[in-house]
């Protein structure tokens with residue numbers, strides 16, 4: 188019943204009699220701690236690298252549409268809006284993809300909201316349900332407390348609960364739903380793509396390159412995953428499809444050296460974007476993590492401001508494990524944004540909420556399939572509604 192620590196004082200007074208004494212005492216203690224903590228001056232900013240501070244400031248601002256040159260420029264968004272058929276099919280794809288997550292949530296909400304009036308037990312069950320749905324303890328606590336604050340002891344139906352949750356989820360996610368911002372004066376914008384094995388790095392680069400080339404951008408892709416010949420071949424096919432330049436080395440070539448050559452080539456050719464694909468790596472492979480740090484060090488010899496974006500791909504089907512992946516990659520590279528892949532068919536879509544609560548990193552796009560067009564800009568409202576199994 189962590190939600191108790193976040194409810195209004197007036198509500199706590201009202202429900203005191205209905206809660207075991209020990210739970211109440213611990214909740215009151217935590218509430219007090221939270222209150223004193225929030226009064227402390229924020230020193231966190233001082234110890235963060237400059238780039239992250241900038242990113243945090245940017246995040247706290249409202250997105251400025253005019254400056255966005257992401258893969259969904261304003262013009263393109265309006266084109267999609269003008270094409271309701273396409274928008275509807277995207278939404279359907281997401282909704283169908285998230286069906287495993289939303290169906291479970293819908294059924295469980297129906298099961299626990301049997302009492303007409305919202306009571307303590309129902310709120311406890313809801314908090315647990317949300318944790319089980321991969322939303323993470325912090326989001327579960329916050330959402331449950333919000334529902335308690337508004338509806339305690341009032342009549343509420345299961346469908347109303349889902350609508351309420353979708354609205355609150357959207358409010359959290361809208362902050363982080365941001366496209367990649369390209370600097371048109373920067374030639375090239377270096378986009379480094381990192382992540383654990385099989386999370387969709389190569390596929391995402393192919394999809395992004397396809398979208399950018401549709402906007403007339405000049406692109407080079409560097410295949411710095413030099414471990415597997417198959418990986419290079421795969422990327423070459425994606426590059427051809429996206430009409431992008433392609434640079435590869437021999438099997439076993441030093442990825443950092445290749446990244447260096449690619450940046451030189453992209454500069455010489457005045458390219459708009461250089462994508463650097465990297466080998467999948469897990470945290471316990473220290474040498475691979477070191478290799479990633481080397482790629483960054485080496486390209487900074489040519490352009491100290493690069494990489495301009497460091498995207499981390501996360502496979503939505505891995506659920507809470509995605510959180511530790513972010514932690515680990517953040518130690519090696521300044522992750523600037525996330526791409527969540529495989530949301531089609533994931534039963535763990537709620538993990539996006541956990542990520543938002545914990546890291547506040549922008550989510551640039553979501554993967555909803557294996558095809559080149561299966562990368563969507565991340566829209567908070569669509570996602571929240573799909574997760575709660577609601578219609579648009």
Ligand SMILES: Nc1nc2c(ncn2[C@@H]2O[C@H](COP(=O)(O)OP(=O)(O)OP(=O)(O)O)[C@@H](O)[C@H]2O)c(=O)[nH]1
Nearest residue numbers: 384385386387388389390467528529554555556557
């Ligand atoms: N269903 C689905 N499959 C995806 C999505 N994105 C990638 N995949 C598939 O996931 C598998 C791995 O994708 P890759 O792009 O090769 O992943 P990677 O991170 O480059 O993998 P490594 O280079 O081996 O680390 C492929 O079979 C892709 O087709 C997605 O959004 N949805």
Ligand SMILES: [Mg+2]
Nearest residue numbers: 388389412418
């Ligand atoms: Mg790959």
